[in-house]
Amino acid sequence: MTIELAKKYSSKVDEAFAALSKTSLVTNQDYDWRGAHTVAVYKFTTATMNDYGRSRTPGLSVVDDGYGAAVSVSESISRYGDIYDLNGTVQEMMLTRDRSFIFNMDKMDVDESALVPAEALARQIREVVIPERDKYIYQKMADNAGIKPAAVDLDSVQLYDELLKATEAMDEAEVPDERVLVVSPKAYAKLKKEIVALAYNDEDARARAMGVVGFIDGMAVVKVPSNLLPEDFGFMVAHESACTAPVKLEDFGIHYDTPLSSGAIITGRIVYDAFVLDNKKNGIYYQAKTIANKPGEDNPSK
Numbered sequence: 001m002t003i004e005l006a007k008k009y010s011s012k013v014d015e016a017f018a019a020l021s022k023t024s025l026v027t028n029q030d031y032d033w034r035g036a037h038t039v040a041v042y043k044f045t046t047a048t049m050n051d052y053g054r055s056r057t058p059g060l061s062v063v064d065d066g067y068g069a070a071v072s073v074s075e076s077i078s079r080y081g082d083i084y085d086l087n088g089t090v091q092e093m094m095l096t097r098d099r100s101f102i103f104n105m106d107k108m109d110v111d112e113s114a115l116v117p118a119e120a121l122a123r124q125i126r127e128v129v130i131p132e133r134d135k136y137i138y139q140k141m142a143d144n145a146g147i148k149p150a151a152v153d154l155d156s157v158q159l160y161d162e163l164l165k166a167t168e169a170m171d172e173a174e175v176p177d178e179r180v181l182v183v184s185p186k187a188y189a190k191l192k193k194e195i196v197a198l199a200y201n202d203e204d205a206r207a208r209a210m211g212v213v214g215f216i217d218g219m220a221v222v223k224v225p226s227n228l229l230p231e232d233f234g235f236m237v238a239h240e241s242a243c244t245a246p247v248k249l250e251d252f253g254i255h256y257d258t259p260l261s262s263g264a265i266i267t268g269r270i271v272y273d274a275f276v277l278d279n280k281k282n283g284i285y286y287q288a289k290t291i292a293n294k295p296g297e298d299n300p301s302k
């Protein structure tokens with residue numbers, strides 16, 4: 001007998017990911033992966049603005065060539081300006097992460113220790129599946145961030161000053177204001193005096209449930225354990241539109257009375273990935289930190 005949790009408890013599994021994942025505020029689920037393993041995103045150039053030709057004379061017109069010389073050119077057939085085709089490129093996003101697990105719970109162990117298979121599965125999702133996915137997503141975001149200044153020694157700089165530089169750079173890149181600051185516990189400690197604590201109301205309670213620990217300069221602050229972050233992680237500011245993190249399949253099951261064991265076999269499979277969109281990558285600002293020398297190394301890792 002098999003209990004297919006993906007079918008019977010899919011909504012609870014989704015709630016667990018939303019509540020426990022440390023990436024839900026900095027990623028999106030904007031694309032539909034049903035029936036597809038690859039999704040293509042099209043990017044197009046834009047057109048320049050022109051002076052509208054309200055009155056024209058037939059034939060040639062004289063214009064400045066940009067260097068002070070007058071040249072004759074043929075007038076466009078359009079009063080709106082010269083007509084050019086928009087150039088388009090394609091970013092293909094193909095899922096590459098197909099992960100699984102399996103473990104057995106013997107009937108005697110269950111009887112003698114009061115173990116519950118469903119609780120063991122929930123712990124596996126909470127302590128293994130979700131952290132692995134979060135770590136993968138943060139690495140992809142760091143690797144593909146659109147704004148990546150030089151690494152700094154976080155112990156010798158004012159972290160808030162570096163954060164102001166991030167805000168300025170993203171403002172200049174016209175990134176929307178709804179941004180999230182991701183910090184490690186160490187970085188959080190350095191910024192704590194600048195962070196506005198959450199209030200005790202319904203709105204902040206929902207934010208707290210999603211991992212928000214406060215606000216700074218209008219940004220929600222999410223504190224993430226260092227073991228889920230890249231080795232050179234300093235801090236990251238992200239807008240959710242920049243990275244899509246699809247979960248195409250969540251298939252979890254508890255299988256009783258199989259020929260393989262006397263007990264319950266718990267299985268799980270999850271198909272997921274993360275993609276930073278080429279035309280929105282400036283929505284991720286990644287500040288790396290310098291890494292001290294490791295034993296046997298001549299130069300510090302940057």
